[in-house]
Amino acid sequence: MTLWLMAGLLFTPLAWAVLTLLTDFAWGRVVTWGGIVVQVLVSLGLWLAVSRDGGFYYGLGGWEAPLGIELRVDGLAVTFVLLTAVVASACGFHAGVYIDPDKPWHRYFWPLFWFLWSGLNAVWLGGDLFNLYVGLELISLSAVGLVALGGKAAALRASLRYLLAALLGSLAYLLGVALIYGQFGTLSIAGVVFWLEDHPVPAGSGLALALMVTGLALKTALFPLHRWLPPAHGIAQSPVSALLSALVVKASFYIAARLWLELGEPLGNLAAAQLVGLLGSAAVVWGSWLALRQSALKQVVAYSSVAQIGYLFLLFPLTYSVSESVSQQAQQGITLQVISHALAKAAMFLAAGNLILSTGSNRVDALTGVSRFLPFSLFSFGLAGVSLMSLPPSGGFAAKWLLLQASLGSGQWWWVLVLLTGGLLSAAYVFRIYRASFLENSETDEFYHPSRSLEVIPMVLALMAIGLGMVSEEVLSVMALPFEEEGSP
Amino acid sequence: MTAPLLYALAGAILCGIGLFGLLWLSHLLRKLVAFNIMGSGVFLVLVGLPQHQGGQDPVPQALVLTGIVVAIAATALAVVLIRRYYHLSGLTSLTGEPASREGAPE
Amino acid sequence: MIRTLKTLAMVAACVSFSGILALSIWTIAGQPAPVNLPQLLSENMARSGVEHPVTAVLLNFRSYDTLLEIGVLVIAGIAGISMAKTASLEDPELRTSDSLLYGLQRWFVPLMLMLAGYLLWAGAHRPGGAFQAGAVLAATGVLMRLGGVPMDFLRPGLLLRLGLVLGFTVFLLVAVASVIGGDAFLAYPPELTKPLILIIESVLTLSIAMVLLALFVSAPVNDAEDPEEGSS
Incomplete structure (x- = not known):
C-alpha cells in the first residue's frame, strides 16, 4: 500500500x-481540480500510514543509498507533505477563480504550479544531498516563472x-x-551521520556545513540577505x-534545519549558532518595522514574512549543545511556527488579493471604508493576523510558547525579548491595516465584490491557523514518531 | 599534487572570481556570466576533489552533467527574462532608475 | 575614492573566500574518503543495463535526479515561451541573408544531425548521451533558424508544447509503469532495462533539443502589456 x-x-x-x-487555462483548471483531489488523498493516506506504522526509507529505482537515491519518509516529512497539500490546493482553487483566464499566457500558470508542488514534495522527502539541490532548483525556477508570468517590467525586475x-x-x-x-564519499545525509557516529570529526568539514547553511539562508531570505523577497x-x-x-x-529552511539537526553538533560551533540566532532576531525586528512603514498592502504582508522567517532561525542556537528535552521543545516550536505561518500567511495573501x-x-490608504463592504475577507485577514501576533489560542501562540520555554530552559533568556518585541510589532502592522479599513470616507463608495468562493478560501486557512493551537499535541505526536531503521545505510 | 586536485584548486579560484562578479558587477549579462564562472568552479571542485585519491569516479561526473543541464536551464531562462526586461524598460541593470522602488509608494 | 575602497574590500573578501575554500579542499584531499562508491558502482554495473558507468549513474542508479533535471529544463522552456506574446515566433530581423552561411548550412546541417545521432548511440559505452546529442540537435536548429529556414513547429501551439514534454512524459510513464508491476518508482524490469534506457535517451534527446531551441527562439521582442494587480 x-x-x-x-x-x-x-x-x-x-x-x-x-x-x-497541453490545455488552456479554463481546461487546466478542471484538470487541476482532479489532480488536487488525488494529491490530497495520497498525502493524507501517506500521513495516516506513517502515523500508524512509523517512518521508512524508500529507495528509488530499487537502489539503496549510497549507490541510489533514498527518500526519507518520516513523521516530519509527511506532516509537511500534508501541509503542502492543504496550502497548495487552497491556492490552486483560489487561483482558478482569481486569475484572468483570457490572457493567453496564463495557461502556463498550471504547469508551473504543478512543477512547484512536485519540487516541494521532493524536498520534504529528500535524503540525498544532490537530489535536494535538484529539488531546490525545480522550486526556484518554477517560482521565478510564476513571478514573471505576465512579463511586465516591474515583475521582470x-x-x-x-x-x-x-x-x-x-x-x-x-559547493558545500x-x-x-569529497570528504565522506557519499551523498546520503544518513550515511554521513552514520559514519560520524563512531569516527572522530575529520578536519576541514566545517566549511561545507557553513556554505550549505549560508546558501540556504539566502534562499530563505534571512536578514541581511532578505532584500530580494519583498x-x-x-x-x-x-x-x-x-x-x-x-x-x-x-523548503530551503527545512533543508538547512535538517542539516543542522543532523550535522550541527559535530560540524558546527557555538559562535555560528548564536550568530544565526542573532540574524534571525534582527530579521524579526527589522522586518516588522519595515512592514509597519510600507504603503502598499502586499508589501506589508511580504515584509511580515521576512520577520516571521526570522523566528525560524532561532532553531540554531536553541538546539546547539542544550539538553535533549530543550532541543525537542525548540524543534516542536519551530515546526509549529512553520505550519502556522504557512497557513496564516497564505490566508493573508489570498485575503489581501481579495481586498x-x-x-x-494595492495601497493601504485605499482600504478606507472597505470594512462595510468586504467584512468577510477583512475578518480572514485579521484572524491570520492573530496567529502572526501569536495570541492564544492560535498556532502561532503555541509555537512561541514552546520557543519561550526552550529559551528559558537553555538559559538563553535573550531570545525571549525577541519573541515579545516581534509579537508587539506584528500587532502594530496588522492593526494599521485594520485602522485604514475602518476609516470612513465619503468619496469612495464603489467596491467590486469578489465571488464568494474567493472569500471562503482564506477564511478556511485562517481558521486552520487558529485551530492549530488546539490540536498541536496531535500534530507534534506524529512528528516525534520512532523511525524504522530498516533499509538505512 | 595530482591533476584532479589541481582542478579542484582552480575551481576554488574560479568560485572567488565568479562570486566577485555576481556581487559587484551591475550589468545583468555580466552577472549571468559571473554565475556561470562560479558554477564552473563548483563543478570543478565537485569532479576534482573525489578523484584525487579514489581514481576514476563516475558518480561526480554524472552529477556534474546534471548540474550543467540545470545551470543551462537557469541561464537560458535568465537570458529570456533579461532580454524582455531590457526591451520593456531599456535598462540593463537592477540598480538603474527603478520602476518601483523597494519600500516606496507605487 | 569610496568606490575604490569598496572594490578593494570586495576583492579582499572574494580572495579570502577562495583562499579558505582552497585550504579546505587541500585538507580534505589529504584524507581518504570512508565510503568507496566507485567500487560499489562497478560491482553493480552488470545489473545496470548499460556499459558506460556515467550513463548507468544518470539513467539507472540516480535516475530520479535525471527525471527532475529534465523537469527543470521543461520549466525553463515553459517560462521562456510564456514570455513570448506574439502569435508567431518568426522574427524577420534575426534572419541573415549571408550567402556564406547559406552555403555552410547545406553542408553543416546533415553533418550535425549525424553527429547528434552518433553521440546518442555512443552514450551506451563511451562519453556521450542524451544531453550532448540534444545540445547538438538544438545547435542545428539555431543554425537553420539563423539561415531563415521556416520552422512552423516552433510556434507556441500544441505541437511545440507536446515536443517540450515528450521526453519527460515517456520517462515519467516508464517510472510509474514499474510501480504497477509492484516495484519501486523508477525501477526498470531487469530484462527490459537496456531497451527502456535506449527509448528514454532517444526521446529525451528530442525534447532537450526542443526546449533549448524554444528558449533561443522565444526571447521576446514585442510590447505586450499586462496591468499589474491593483495598479489601475
Whole structure:
C-alpha cells in the first residue's frame, strides 16, 4: 500500500504538470481540480500510514543509498507533505477563480504550479544531498516563472533579482555538497551521520556545513540577505505570493534545519549558532518595522514574512549543545511556527488579493471604508493576523510558547525579548491595516465584490491557523514518531 | 599534487572570481556570466576533489552533467527574462532608475 | 575614492573566500574518503543495463535526479515561451541573408544531425548521451533558424508544447509503469532495462533539443502589456 502511495505522491504532480501544459487555462483548471483531489488523498493516506506504522526509507529505482537515491519518509516529512497539500490546493482553487483566464499566457500558470508542488514534495522527502539541490532548483525556477508570468517590467525586475539570489544560494549549497562528497564519499545525509557516529570529526568539514547553511539562508531570505523577497512576493499575483511565502521559503529552511539537526553538533560551533540566532532576531525586528512603514498592502504582508522567517532561525542556537528535552521543545516550536505561518500567511495573501480586487488598488490608504463592504475577507485577514501576533489560542501562540520555554530552559533568556518585541510589532502592522479599513470616507463608495468562493478560501486557512493551537499535541505526536531503521545505510 | 586536485584548486579560484562578479558587477549579462564562472568552479571542485585519491569516479561526473543541464536551464531562462526586461524598460541593470522602488509608494 | 575602497574590500573578501575554500579542499584531499562508491558502482554495473558507468549513474542508479533535471529544463522552456506574446515566433530581423552561411548550412546541417545521432548511440559505452546529442540537435536548429529556414513547429501551439514534454512524459510513464508491476518508482524490469534506457535517451534527446531551441527562439521582442494587480 505504501508503495502505491509513494508512487502516487511522486507521480501525480509531475503528470499533472504535463497534462495542464497541453490545455488552456479554463481546461487546466478542471484538470487541476482532479489532480488536487488525488494529491490530497495520497498525502493524507501517506500521513495516516506513517502515523500508524512509523517512518521508512524508500529507495528509488530499487537502489539503496549510497549507490541510489533514498527518500526519507518520516513523521516530519509527511506532516509537511500534508501541509503542502492543504496550502497548495487552497491556492490552486483560489487561483482558478482569481486569475484572468483570457490572457493567453496564463495557461502556463498550471504547469508551473504543478512543477512547484512536485519540487516541494521532493524536498520534504529528500535524503540525498544532490537530489535536494535538484529539488531546490525545480522550486526556484518554477517560482521565478510564476513571478514573471505576465512579463511586465516591474515583475521582470523582481523575478530577475529573485532568480539571481536563488542561483547564488544554490551554488553555495552545491559547493558545500561537493566538499561533503569529497570528504565522506557519499551523498546520503544518513550515511554521513552514520559514519560520524563512531569516527572522530575529520578536519576541514566545517566549511561545507557553513556554505550549505549560508546558501540556504539566502534562499530563505534571512536578514541581511532578505532584500530580494519583498519585491518578488509583493509583485506576484496573490495566489502566487501565497505559495511563495507559505511554502517556497520553507523548503530551503527545512533543508538547512535538517542539516543542522543532523550535522550541527559535530560540524558546527557555538559562535555560528548564536550568530544565526542573532540574524534571525534582527530579521524579526527589522522586518516588522519595515512592514509597519510600507504603503502598499502586499508589501506589508511580504515584509511580515521576512520577520516571521526570522523566528525560524532561532532553531540554531536553541538546539546547539542544550539538553535533549530543550532541543525537542525548540524543534516542536519551530515546526509549529512553520505550519502556522504557512497557513496564516497564505490566508493573508489570498485575503489581501481579495481586498485589492475589491478596491482596485494595492495601497493601504485605499482600504478606507472597505470594512462595510468586504467584512468577510477583512475578518480572514485579521484572524491570520492573530496567529502572526501569536495570541492564544492560535498556532502561532503555541509555537512561541514552546520557543519561550526552550529559551528559558537553555538559559538563553535573550531570545525571549525577541519573541515579545516581534509579537508587539506584528500587532502594530496588522492593526494599521485594520485602522485604514475602518476609516470612513465619503468619496469612495464603489467596491467590486469578489465571488464568494474567493472569500471562503482564506477564511478556511485562517481558521486552520487558529485551530492549530488546539490540536498541536496531535500534530507534534506524529512528528516525534520512532523511525524504522530498516533499509538505512 | 595530482591533476584532479589541481582542478579542484582552480575551481576554488574560479568560485572567488565568479562570486566577485555576481556581487559587484551591475550589468545583468555580466552577472549571468559571473554565475556561470562560479558554477564552473563548483563543478570543478565537485569532479576534482573525489578523484584525487579514489581514481576514476563516475558518480561526480554524472552529477556534474546534471548540474550543467540545470545551470543551462537557469541561464537560458535568465537570458529570456533579461532580454524582455531590457526591451520593456531599456535598462540593463537592477540598480538603474527603478520602476518601483523597494519600500516606496507605487 | 569610496568606490575604490569598496572594490578593494570586495576583492579582499572574494580572495579570502577562495583562499579558505582552497585550504579546505587541500585538507580534505589529504584524507581518504570512508565510503568507496566507485567500487560499489562497478560491482553493480552488470545489473545496470548499460556499459558506460556515467550513463548507468544518470539513467539507472540516480535516475530520479535525471527525471527532475529534465523537469527543470521543461520549466525553463515553459517560462521562456510564456514570455513570448506574439502569435508567431518568426522574427524577420534575426534572419541573415549571408550567402556564406547559406552555403555552410547545406553542408553543416546533415553533418550535425549525424553527429547528434552518433553521440546518442555512443552514450551506451563511451562519453556521450542524451544531453550532448540534444545540445547538438538544438545547435542545428539555431543554425537553420539563423539561415531563415521556416520552422512552423516552433510556434507556441500544441505541437511545440507536446515536443517540450515528450521526453519527460515517456520517462515519467516508464517510472510509474514499474510501480504497477509492484516495484519501486523508477525501477526498470531487469530484462527490459537496456531497451527502456535506449527509448528514454532517444526521446529525451528530442525534447532537450526542443526546449533549448524554444528558449533561443522565444526571447521576446514585442510590447505586450499586462496591468499589474491593483495598479489601475
